[in-house]
Amino acid sequence: xxxxxxxxxxxxxxxxxxxxxxxxxxxxxxxxxxxxxxxxxxxxxxxxxxxxxxxxxxxxxxxxxxxxxxxxxxxxxxxxxxxxxxxxxxxxxxxxxxxxxxxxxxxxxxxxxxxxxxxxxxxxxxxxxxxxxxxxxxxxxxxxxxxxxxxxxxxxxxxxxxxxxxxxxxxxxxxxxxxxxxxxxxxxxxxxxxxxxxxxxxxxxxxxxxxxxxxxxxxxxxxxxxxxxxxxx
Amino acid sequence: xxxxxxxxxxxxxxxxxxxxxxxxxxxxxxxxxxxxxxxxxxxxxxxxxxxxxxxxxxxxxxxxxxxxxxxxxxxxxxxxxxxxxxxxxxxxxxxxxxxxxxxxxxxxxxxxxxxxxxxxxxxxxxxxxxxxxxxxxxxxxxxxxxxxxxxxxxxxxxxxxxxxxxxxxxxxxxxxxxxxxxxxxxxxxxxxxxxxxxxxxxxxxxxxxxxxxxxxxxxxxxxxxxxxxxxxxxxxxxxxxxxxxxxxxxxxxxx
Numbered sequence: 346x347x348x349x350x351x352x353x354x355x356x357x358x359x360x361x362x363x364x365x366x367x368x369x370x371x372x373x374x375x376x377x378x379x380x381x382x383x384x385x386x387x388x389x390x391x392x393x394x395x396x397x398x399x400x401x402x403x404x405x406x407x408x409x410x411x412x413x414x415x416x417x418x419x420x421x422x423x424x425x426x427x428x429x430x431x432x433x434x435x436x437x438x439x440x441x442x443x444x445x446x447x448x449x450x451x452x453x454x455x456x457x458x459x460x461x462x463x464x465x466x467x468x469x470x471x472x473x474x475x476x477x478x479x480x481x482x483x484x485x486x487x488x489x490x491x492x493x494x495x496x497x498x499x500x501x502x503x504x505x506x507x508x509x510x511x512x513x514x515x516x517x518x519x520x521x522x523x524x525x526x527x528x529x530x531x532x533x534x535x536x537x538x539x540x541x542x543x544x545x546x547x548x549x550x551x552x553x554x555x556x557x558x559x560x561x562x563x564x565x566x567x568x569x570x571x572x573x574x575x576x577x578x
Numbered sequence: 579x580x581x582x583x584x585x586x587x588x589x590x591x592x593x594x595x596x597x598x599x600x601x602x603x604x605x606x607x608x609x610x611x612x613x614x615x616x617x618x619x620x621x622x623x624x625x626x627x628x629x630x631x632x633x634x635x636x637x638x639x640x641x642x643x644x645x646x647x648x649x650x651x652x653x654x655x656x657x658x659x660x661x662x663x664x665x666x667x668x669x670x671x672x673x674x675x676x677x678x679x680x681x682x683x684x685x686x687x688x689x690x691x692x693x694x695x696x697x698x699x700x701x702x703x704x705x706x707x708x709x710x711x712x713x714x715x716x717x718x719x720x721x722x723x724x725x726x727x728x729x730x731x732x733x734x735x736x737x738x739x740x741x742x743x744x745x746x747x748x749x750x751x752x753x754x755x756x757x758x759x760x761x762x763x764x765x766x767x768x769x770x771x772x773x774x775x776x777x778x779x780x781x782x783x784x785x786x787x788x789x790x791x792x793x794x795x796x797x798x799x800x801x802x803x804x805x806x807x808x809x810x811x812x813x814x815x816x817x818x819x820x821x822x823x824x825x826x827x828x829x830x831x832x833x
Contacts, residue, residue: 419745419760420796421599421653421704
């Protein structure tokens with residue numbers, strides 16, 4: 346895998362994905378399929394061309410990000426009120442949008458990280474689905490994704506634990522080294538041996554030497570016999 | 579001076595969706611409407627009450643597509659949408675099929691609706707299709723768009739993120755005095771990427787990617803028009819709006 350230079354945005358993960366926790370997939374059926382969209386609703390992104398891949402990981406959850414409308418005073422699509430059921434996605438999207446302008450500093454909890462925690466506490470799985478979508482399927486800035494993933498490891502909300510772990514494990518295969526670094530930090534905080542095979546696979550393909558060393562250190566941390574035995578006692 | 583583009587067949591476009599919208603006059607009552615049953619001949623598959631918006635949404639299949647009637651106190655929308663996911667489409671895009679083919683179907687349905695006895699008084703009417711032309715690459719898409727946009731100079735190989743949106747209002751040719759029609763169009767090249775997770779194991783096959791020229795149209799009677807649109811003029815007006823949408827799809831961005 347070739348590392349992406351900092352600042353270059355890539356579209357998505359392209360390999361190694363597994364379904365999120367508690368999603369049962371039927372062979373031959375598409376689990377991630379709902380595709381909508383034109384342009385993001387927030388004004389800062391209106392110049393971006395393209396369709397957003399909107400992903401449905403279960404039969405009950407879907408995101409509808411924006412209406413198919415022309416944004417203009419004389420258009421007839423503007424009057425439609427926003428529905429309530431997309432609030433988690435919009436809230437998470439807004440937090441990600443604001444984070445682009447925030448100086449994200451190592452060792453200091455950012456406003457963005459605090460917002461992520463609040464949103465997960467409030468919306469739980471819906472917030473995680475939105476975060477997953479933004480990181481895996483959209484052109485989220487690498488440093489914002491890094492901060493989000495790092496934060497996921499420190500969240501204490503228990504019902505989203507497996508989903509957070511899943512997202513961190515999947516993000517080890519991100520095209521961007523910055524995003525992969527965020528996944529390593531998040532998994533280090535999580536300290537769950539479940540991630541070992543994912544980290545092992547990531548180490549084998551990692552081309553960025555400092556990041557590979559971080560992954561090896563993470564493997565050491567997760568594989569420590571003593572830690573495992575202590576937890577049993 | 580820019581040249582007028584040659585007319586191209588409307589059939590070149592696929593329809594991603596079709597929408598007809600009306601804005602009821604204040605005081606118009608239609609809370610008890612049963613338009614779906616009256617037009618489709620059977621109840622909708624799903625019906626969702628939206629008390630906070632004072633509305634109701636009816637949805638169901640219609641001629642192998644998804645039909646939606648979205649009724650609120652301030653607006654009523656009919657949508658025709660793809661019935662299945664993009665991967666089941668011949669083109670990889672979420673389309674309802676050829677534009678002209680489904681426009682005829684939708685046009686018949688909407689004419690019947692405007693002709694119903696309990697159709698409310700309205701003061702605004704809109705036709706808003708979203709159209710697609712599959713292309714092989716971004717430069718191909720820009721090349722194609724340039725054929726429709728004579729006043730825009732596009733560098734197909736040295737540019738990206740192009741969105742061209744314009745309103746070319748015209749006076750209505752109907753007998754409704756002082757009625758202006760907004761002819762909004764928005765042109766871009768869109769990409770759709772499909773990610774499919776299969777049950778065959780922990781693997782993914784996210785290779786599908788398709789591009790298309792995308793034309794969003796919103797042809798509507800201007801909000802400034804004072805008063806109700808005459809009931810006996812609605813069907814010709816609908817036809818005029820659809821003709822204007824077809825003209826843009828065929829001739830591109832022209833005054």
